[in-house]
Amino acid sequence: MTTTDERPAGFEKNDHKPVGHGRMLRKEDPRFIRGKGRYVDDVQLPGMLHCAILRAPVAHARIVSIDTSAAEAHPKVKAVVTGATLTGLGLAWMPTLSGDVQAVLATDKVRFQGQEVAFVVAEDRYAARDALELIDVEYDVLDPVIDVRKALDPSAPVIRDDLDGKRNNHIFDWETGDEAATEAVFASADVVVSEDIVYPRVHPAPMETCGCVADYDRIDSRLTLWSTSQAPHAHRTLYAIVAGLPEHKIRVISPDIGGGFGGKVPIYPGYVCAIVGSIVTGKPVKWMEDRSENLTSTGFARDYIMRGEIAATRDGRILAVRTNVLADHGAFNGVAAPVKYPAGFFGVFTGSYDLQAAYCKMTAVYTNKAPGGVAYACSFRITEAVYLVERIVDCLAYELKMDPVELRIKNFIQPEQFPYRTKTGWLYDSGDYEPTMRKALEIAGYDDLRKEQAERRARGELMGIGVAFFTEAVGAGPRKDMDILGLGMADGCELRVHPTGKAVVRLSVQSQGQGHETTFAQIVAEEIGIPPADIDVVHGDTDQTPFGLGTYGSRSTPVSGAAAALVARKVRDKARIIASGMLEVSVADLEWVKGAFHVKGDPEKSVTIQDIAMRAHGAGDLPEGIEGGLEAQICYNPENLTYPHGAYICVVDIDPGTAQVKVRRFVAVDDCGTRINPMIIEGQVHRGLTDGVGMALMEMIAFDEDGNCLGGSLMDYLIPTALEVPDWETGFTVTPSPHHPIGAKGVGESATVGSPPAIVNAVVDALRPFGIRHADMPLTPSRVWDAMRGVPRPPV
Amino acid sequence: MQVSMIVNGEEVTREIEGRLLLVHFLRDDLGLTGTHWGCDTSNCGTCVVWLDGEPVKSCTVLAAMAGGHEVRTVEDLEQGGELDPVQRGFMECHGLQCGFCTPGMMMTARALLDRNPDPSEGEIREAISGQICRCTGYATIVRSVRWAAAHEASTPAGGAS
Numbered sequence: 001m002t003t004t005d006e007r008p009a010g011f012e013k014n015d016h017k018p019v020g021h022g023r024m025l026r027k028e029d030p031r032f033i034r035g036k037g038r039y040v041d042d043v044q045l046p047g048m049l050h051c052a053i054l055r056a057p058v059a060h061a062r063i064v065s066i067d068t069s070a071a072e073a074h075p076k077v078k079a080v081v082t083g084a085t086l087t088g089l090g091l092a093w094m095p096t097l098s099g100d101v102q103a104v105l106a107t108d109k110v111r112f113q114g115q116e117v118a119f120v121v122a123e124d125r126y127a128a129r130d131a132l133e134l135i136d137v138e139y140d141v142l143d144p145v146i147d148v149r150k151a152l153d154p155s156a157p158v159i160r161d162d163l164d165g166k167r168n169n170h171i172f173d174w175e176t177g178d179e180a181a182t183e184a185v186f187a188s189a190d191v192v193v194s195e196d197i198v199y200p201r202v203h204p205a206p207m208e209t210c211g212c213v214a215d216y217d218r219i220d221s222r223l224t225l226w227s228t229s230q231a232p233h234a235h236r237t238l239y240a241i242v243a244g245l246p247e248h249k250i251r252v253i254s255p256d257i258g259g260g261f262g263g264k265v266p267i268y269p270g271y272v273c274a275i276v277g278s279i280v281t282g283k284p285v286k287w288m289e290d291r292s293e294n295l296t297s298t299g300f301a302r303d304y305i306m307r308g309e310i311a312a313t314r315d316g317r318i319l320a321v322r323t324n325v326l327a328d329h330g331a332f333n334g335v336a337a338p339v340k341y342p343a344g345f346f347g348v349f350t351g352s353y354d355l356q357a358a359y360c361k362m363t364a365v366y367t368n369k370a371p372g373g374v375a376y377a378c379s380f381r382i383t384e385a386v387y388l389v390e391r392i393v394d395c396l397a398y399e400l401k402m403d404p405v406e407l408r409i410k411n412f413i414q415p416e417q418f419p420y421r422t423k424t425g426w427l428y429d430s431g432d433y434e435p436t437m438r439k440a441l442e443i444a445g446y447d448d449l450r451k452e453q454a455e456r457r458a459r460g461e462l463m464g465i466g467v468a469f470f471t472e473a474v475g476a477g478p479r480k481d482m483d484i485l486g487l488g489m490a491d492g493c494e495l496r497v498h499p500t501g502k503a504v505v506r507l508s509v510q511s512q513g514q515g516h517e518t519t520f521a522q523i524v525a526e527e528i529g530i531p532p533a534d535i536d537v538v539h540g541d542t543d544q545t546p547f548g549l550g551t552y553g554s555r556s557t558p559v560s561g562a563a564a565a566l567v568a569r570k571v572r573d574k575a576r577i578i579a580s581g582m583l584e585v586s587v588a589d590l591e592w593v594k595g596a597f598h599v600k601g602d603p604e605k606s607v608t609i610q611d612i613a614m615r616a617h618g619a620g621d622l623p624e625g626i627e628g629g630l631e632a633q634i635c636y637n638p639e640n641l642t643y644p645h646g647a648y649i650c651v652v653d654i655d656p657g658t659a660q661v662k663v664r665r666f667v668a669v670d671d672c673g674t675r676i677n678p679m680i681i682e683g684q685v686h687r688g689l690t691d692g693v694g695m696a697l698m699e700m701i702a703f704d705e706d707g708n709c710l711g712g713s714l715m716d717y718l719i720p721t722a723l724e725v726p727d728w729e730t731g732f733t734v735t736p737s738p739h740h741p742i743g744a745k746g747v748g749e750s751a752t753v754g755s756p757p758a759i760v761n762a763v764v765d766a767l768r769p770f771g772i773r774h775a776d777m778p779l780t781p782s783r784v785w786d787a788m789r790g791v792p793r794p795p796v
Numbered sequence: 797m798q799v800s801m802i803v804n805g806e807e808v809t810r811e812i813e814g815r816l817l818l819v820h821f822l823r824d825d826l827g828l829t830g831t832h833w834g835c836d837t838s839n840c841g842t843c844v845v846w847l848d849g850e851p852v853k854s855c856t857v858l859a860a861m862a863g864g865h866e867v868r869t870v871e872d873l874e875q876g877g878e879l880d881p882v883q884r885g886f887m888e889c890h891g892l893q894c895g896f897c898t899p900g901m902m903m904t905a906r907a908l909l910d911r912n913p914d915p916s917e918g919e920i921r922e923a924i925s926g927q928i929c930r931c932t933g934y935a936t937i938v939r940s941v942r943w944a945a946a947h948e949a950s951t952p953a954g955g956a957s
Contacts, residue, residue: 028895208894
């Protein structure tokens with residue numbers, strides 16, 4: 001590993017035409033604004049067939065019989081496949097990302113509404129759908145488990161009777177922290193506050209649904225899969241394991257992806273169906289789910305029922321936080337999280353505060369709902385953790401009659417305490433919290449807002465000001481601690497400089513809209529002085545890129561960004577040696593400025609990186625022991641996660657007549673360390689803030705008592721439009737990560753994590769005249785209305 | 797059945813099923829994949845195209861209903877190698893990330909500017925309120941449309957920059 005050179009002079013003021021870091025328009029945009037993006041559903045292959053999936057109409061039922069004869073007789077149908085067919089191929093069940101198994105097609109029972117039962121391959125997508133209507137399935141309907149609180153009742157139906165010896169719906173218990181020490185602190189604390197806090201089930205609902213085109217070449221035994229995947233390399237390995245295909249004969253291509261947000265991390269049955277369809281028919285097969293399939297069967301998020309407790313002194317010193325969580329994982333445990341972290345990174349529920357003790361106990365259960373569990377920009381369950389702590393801290397402020405800002409500042413981990421080991425074992429790398437909070441207060445005009453609120457309250461108006469402060473843990477691994485199904489969470493990167501000084505960098509992570517083609521070109525440009533326009537970024541194709549675990553959990557910049565910087569430094573180190581030969585001086589006599597090596601004390605004598613690239617490929621002599629070419633590759637294994645933080649302030653007005661919440665203002669000050677492209681960072685923050693408005697006020701995947709999904713279309717699952725969100729006000733501070741080569745931290749999910757508590761805290765603050773300390777998301781008009789009238793909260 | 801229509805200024809005639817949606821006709825039959833399919837229920841607006849100059853959601857228009865009419869898609873925004881100011885605005889102001897909603901957003905924005913060359917933030921938000929973007933949080937889309945308004949070739953530069 002190379003050491004860090006100082007940032008070259010002149011690189012700071014590069015807003016107009018950057019060489020490295022700075023605002024730069026995106027390299028990928030010219031194709032998108034022309035309608036020339038290439039998404040999975042745009043892939044058209046000669047002879048391509050279409051796959052459609054028959055799904056369970058009920059949440060829990062035994063399959064008595066399936067009659068496919070009428071479907072098979074349809075003139076445009078090429079294949080009809082059921083669970084029985086897949087059993088014959090050994091493909092009826094597949095491993096999930098968390099060590100459970102999931103039915104590709106149901107063989108014995110259906111376990112959630114929308115579960116895959118059979119699929120049809122036909123000549124066009126309409127005919128495939130027609131044929132689904134011709135499949136006759138007889139079900140013996142069973143009682144479903146819908147209320148997660150009743151899942152462990154002795155009388156509850158056993159959902160997973162496919163598992164040997166399974167007699168209940170229990171998945172795992174998990175704990176972190178010190179139970180006894182925490183109890184001791186609670187027992188002697190002046191003040192203890194507890195609250196039941198629900199984080200409802202939501203869905204990432206990217207605008208592009210999930211889908212794939214599978215093309216199996218029988219002659220060469222080679223599978224090419226265009227797929228909506230956030231992790232093409234990991235998927236390829238899993239396909240090799242599941243389907244028994246040799247890994248070198250599988251190519252997974254994630255072309256342009258229309259948003260992922262975590263929902264495109266798992267392998268869904270539909271992908272496997274399309275692959276089987278292609279193997280069976282010998283033709284390319286496309287499967288694209290519709291919106292209803294997307295919302296009812298793929299990648300839900302959250303669904304944590306939490307009891308939060310906080311212990312403090314009467315003057316507002318927070319001593320300990322404790323929580324008990326009941327986690328609804330649906331019918332199969334499909335959580336996408338590092339193996340040793342079944343609850344993701346929920347362990348950071350201690351937040352940004354210096355505590356004496358902390359403890360969490362969690363129980364996860366099966367219910368008759370869609371599987372999943374980590375999705376929707378959650379940074380592996382940090383959304384739930386931050387929501388819990390930031391809500392319970394506000395409850396404490398309410399009881400102590402303290403300003404929520406004052407309470408937070410009083411308890412912040414101090415800058416000199418970093419690296420800071422939390423009571424649940426996480427090592428926060430760096431942070432300087434109070435300036436970030438002060439900046440948010442300044443942008444918001446906090447004191448004036450409080451005065452305005454007092455005046456409005458006196459007039460009977462409902463105005464609320466909500467504050468949240470978060471610390472995230474993003475950028476998994478290191479690989480010794482973090483793996484998914486045995487695959488270590490590290491990422492490769494390759495950089496090749498062509499003879500004319502242009503370059504190509506190949507990433508193992510992959511963009512779903514984050515702008516990797518720009519950001520990674522800038523990272524490399526900053527290190528080797530080749531303009532970003534001259535650097536091509538290749539990603540999303542397992543045949544073209546080195547192995548790595550993919551883009552989710554805000555890990556691209558912390559892990560792959562580090563890899564890109566280090567591989568560039570490796571190239572630069574070689575370039576320095578070649579330059580020393582060209583300039584006939586020792587390497588120690590060279591200094592690196594603006595893309596060229598200069599002889600110290602004789603700045604006229606220099607060679608540019610482009611000169612060096614030509615020399616590296618040329619016919620002339622190279623220094624002793626140096627091979628031709630100018631390229632390098634590495635695999636970066638992060639030594640720790642990165643810990644971005646932020647301070648968010650939300651102002652809401654509630655209509656006293658309709659209980660409609662309007663977000664009037666939202667101030668977000670983020671600290672993600674070194675900022676590579678501020679424009680892209682701001683965009684990421686805006687996105688997450690909008691998620692927050694959705695989750696706090698609108699979005700929920702609900703079920704009726706029979707297990708019918710009530711959020712199965714965008715008419716029922718409400719996502720913010722331009723009318724529900726304000727013009728965002730953003731700011732930043734910079735506390736670099738000490739272990740990341742360029743000091744950068746992840747930011748992609750920060751705002752999704754930090755904004756829901758700010759909004760809920762604002763709504764609860766507005767409702768203070770009603771004596772309300774907590775209300776559960778989504779704070780729809782009916783829920784706020786009920787809260788104002790003292791109606792008990794709904795169960796889930 | 798046979799259907800004929802003008803798509804992006806050119807007459808096309810195809811043999812289709814009567815139930816074929818316009819979005820699938822454009823994408824699968826004509827290869828105009830800039831128009832996207834996102835929800836089936838007219839909620840997301842990734843499929844917005846123009847029908848006789850008005851933005852419509854092509855997932856809820858039958859291709860047959862467009863017979864004899866004029867359809868314009870995102871592929872027609874660039875004229876003679878010149879990007880439409882709306883396209884430039886979206887690039888300049890980071891009005892897109894994954895790009896999936898972008899064609900529909902731009903078609904709506906173009907229609908808005910044609911009837912209101914200097915829309916306010918509120919008017920822009922109202923105009924795109926039938927469409928969903930999961931990436932941008934809308935503020936940069938609003939800025940993009942304002943940028944386009946300020947850079948229209950036919951109107952003097954002014955307004956927001």
